Amino acid sequence: MHLINIFIIFFIPFLTVTTAQIPSPWIPGHPTPEAPGLTFLYTSYVVCLNPLFQMQGPTGIRTAIPIVGGNFTGPRLHGEILDLGADWGETDPQTGIFSANTRYNFRTHDGANIYLQTSGPSQADGDLHLRAIFETGDKNYYWLNNIVAIGLLHQVAKTDTDFTLRIDVWHISTDRNSTTFVNGTTYP
Template identity: 30%
Template sequence: MTPAPPPPVLEPPALEHVGTLSVLIAEPIDVGPTPEGHRRIIPITGGTVAGPRLSGRVLPGGADFQTLHAPELTELEARYALETDDGAVISVDNAALRSGSREAMARLIRGEAVAPAEIYFRCAVRLRTSAPTWDWVNRTLFVGTGERYPDKVVVHLFRML
């Protein structure tokens, strides 16, 4: 009987920083309690993206659709568009989780400043475009870390290698 081969050595995927998004936001629209949780819509008014592989501006007109499942947990689904420095338009679909202590999350929901270290904010991001120069984003998975401030959301975006 042949011995079983050793188990493969599993390596996590490497990450490469592509850019940091600074997404400007307006006052939340409070939908209120629904059967799925408390809903809020946060309009996106503009912003920037700057980094080694991605730079340009965040176009106004998108929104972050939030579901507050518990005082310590918010699920986010942001959809908006970027315009790169060379004029390409890239759509952004950002699915995220934000959690923290009941007190820190309450301050965040009220629009107060909360230190990023107090909040777990991670996201899975899909980018899509019709621009041939940027086709690589259509075939790449992205992850990120987020920081919420009273007037903006900062997302550090990484591509999975």
Template identity: 30%
Template sequence: MNLPDPRLAFAFEVRVGVADSLHVGRGPGEVLMFTPITGGTVSGPRLTGVVLPGGGDWSTTRGTTTELDARYLLRAADGAVIDIVNRGFWRADPDIERRVDAGEDIGETEYYYRTSPVFRTDAEQHRWLAESVFVGLARGEAGQVCIRFFEVL
């Protein structure tokens, strides 16, 4: 049986404002951090609105890979509230890491920063979010985390 290759359709981009990360710690071989979410914007062909302040990203670094576990809320332009749980991974070679740490904006293709979001809402007009699979391509830009979300068709 031949299965089709997945196709992706751009849905929207989220630009998330974040506060300074807090070191939590966890033990040998890994570091746990928490990054508070301060707000942001949502824009794109399928959804517009804002990122509500609150929520955050718990990140665990083991070696050169960071596992991400973010949870926050979006408010659509029509007032509907959408919950997002966004998990993923970030990894880069040491030179890219140094450039990121120095505050340089690095393009999405120069490191691995991918997410797998799950959305929840009871707003009928946004049920498509809770009934489809999405992938996110993330990057840091101007002190924000920018994530382009694509629906898997």
């Protein structure tokens, strides 16, 4: 009998809460939320070698594309792209859509290293829509660790051995644009 009382006290309210209908987040007649603004971050020109290989994986065809150089320029950062990365993108066998999966490094004009990851699907016109994630310990660029960035990629040149991509990147305008550390110092 004691176990039945425990069940009634603890589990019946839980079942009631979890089965209640969740209200719709959008109510007809109410305005659609305004899209967030974007702030330009940089344009990069990324030099890639032709793919090294393709292999069948459990979720698609993986392609290894070396990233061997380039540059980036924006209002708050500029520098070179190091010969230290690759795109390990994958093509979905159901749709033929290629999705980038990159890891590479920026080196700013003042010597900061910024690790960069991008991912995102190809579009019907061949361009890619990207999500960008940054990682750095440099105090002047630490704010990059805490932004939400998107990019548009398209190919601008091709030779027999390599190709060049242009990637334009923006971040949400209300993102942090500086970092205050626990000791109270703020950069930049």
